[in-house]
Amino acid sequence: MPPSRPESTGSADVERRSAAPGPGLPPAPRLPRRREPPTRRTALTVAGIVEAAIEVLDETGVSGLSMRRVADRLGTGAASLYAHVSGREELLELVFDELVGRVELPEPDSARWREQVHRMVSDFHAVLVSHRDAALAGMGRIPTSPNTLAAAETLSAVMRAGGLSERVVALGLDQLILFVCASAFEQGLVDERGMSPDDLAAYFAEVHAFYDRLPTDRFPTLAAIAPDMTGHDAQARFRFGVSSLLAGYEALSAAESAAD
Amino acid sequence: MPPSRPESTGSADVERRSAAPGPGLPPAPRLPRRREPPTRRTALTVAGIVEAAIEVLDETGVSGLSMRRVADRLGTGAASLYAHVSGREELLELVFDELVGRVELPEPDSARWREQVHRMVSDFHAVLVSHRDAALAGMGRIPTSPNTLAAAETLSAVMRAGGLSERVVALGLDQLILFVCASAFEQGLVDERGMSPDDLAAYFAEVHAFYDRLPTDRFPTLAAIAPDMTGHDAQARFRFGVSSLLAGYEALSAAESAAD
DNA sequence: ACCTGAACACCGTTCAAGT
DNA sequence: ACCTGAACACCGTTCAAGT
Secondary structure (H helix, E strand, C coil): CCCCCCCCCCCCCCCCCCCCCCCCCCCCCCCCCCCCCCCCCCCHHHHHHHHHHHHHHHHHHHHHCCCHHHHHHCCCCCCHHHHCCHHHHHHHHHHHHHHCCCCCCCCCHHHHHHHHHHHHHHHHHHHCCCCCCCHHHHHHHHHCCHHHHHHHHHHHHHHHHHHHHHHHHHHHHHHHHHHHHHHHHHHHHHHCCCHHHHHHHHHHHHHHHHHHCCCCCCCCHHHHHHHHHHHHHHHHHHHHHHHHHHHHHHHHHHHHHHHH | CCCCCCCCCCCCCCCCCCCCCCCCCCCCCEEEEEECCCCCCCCCCCHHHHHHHHHHHHHCCCCHHHHHHHHCCCCCHHHHHCCCCCCCCHHHHHHHHHHHHHHHCCCCCCHHHHHHHHHHHHHHHHHHHHCCHCCCHHHCCCCCCCHHHHHHHHHHHHHCCCCCCCCHHHHHHHHHHHHHHHHHHHHHHHHCCCCHHHHHHHHHHHHHHHHCCCCCCHHHHHHHHHHHHHHCCCHHHHHHHHHHHHHHHHHHHHHHHHHH
């Protein structure tokens, strides 16, 4: 029962399904029925909770993803979630695993391994960025959930197919995942800092101007590379990052073989 | 005045410094005095607030770094901080700048540029890690504060001294900083997830065992590289990361020159 | 077994009021 | 100009109680 009843707008009282007998009369007898107007959602399940959590995430970002808001969206109270999920931390892990599961996994092909790595990490990055700063939920986590394990297996298999050494793949896999998450998190943070698109454009224009005007005596190098720093969009920077990592892995891997 | 007065334990009423005349009598006249027992700390300043914030950070991590706790440590209320700092977000920026300022900046030397980069980013990483997950405060931030600008200038100058192209330095600088912050954040997060050192050791042993036991049919690559994944400590992984980035930058930079 | 309301111990920020 | 207490609108989690 809502504590205060807002005026019904339009089609009068269709929702009040049982008419009371009237003033001065006792309440009418009732057939037993489900204790609450069924509040639309079905019984609580982990999958349903994760789905609701992702909806909240899309609206508010990770910091706004609270147990209370998720519960609200499911028409219940926060305490009810604890029967299905140990707490906020586990819910974030489940959300992250669900998002990783949306990345398509290729059949490793040594002829196209670079392309395959670029594709996988770009997809991964895109999925994360499309859910605000969701990437935060993945940082500092060792892959042990089903979808993160499957993705780690495929990504490392592609790297091995490219001829990188076991050692380089083992160490590089971690770093590549860290890079994807950190990039996505940074990108997601930007629109988390509570700015309108207009403010945001203004802010970037300011940053651009700021770097262009850096005094060349105190900041000779930054001033010189300023055009190159502000001249690339997020996607170009991400692509550069992946390329430099792969080039580095190849060089280190080759150096290892040469040492044998 | 406390709403309810707990029984004084032991040494009776030493703290009630002004004895009331007694029941039925008006309150005794008082000399004007400082409204509060002087609470030890001097007047609020930005520097003092940042110092207190770092102390709180060291005790609780970024998530526990609240305006209320910082104020508490300064013997005041949270609202008082807003006269010196626009809010929590700005305070985090100030804390990050202060920490970056503790990194020693070398004179760029083209003969030792790799060593200089390794040294700078290791110092940076070490400073961040020594303050829990402080690195979180630096992510998603474009260097504009004094110490972050100075560090960015020096780091990019060292990279230029190493012969890397303007484009590679401009794009790589960002990535290198992101890598340092993300690594430090991950490392800091581990002891943030609220575990005792014993729990932590047990957890890592579990992870180790988990990877060692991965079924080889479903996870052939992960199973094969498991020893290499769990066999390196955080410092080795960080060093590998920096080396691979530098190797990548050199390769990409060389490829650019070759294309000219 | 699952769900609930109420409570506990917290948050960041604002604002009228004091000095 | 600086500081304050109280208030507002939030948090995650626990727990006794209900069904």
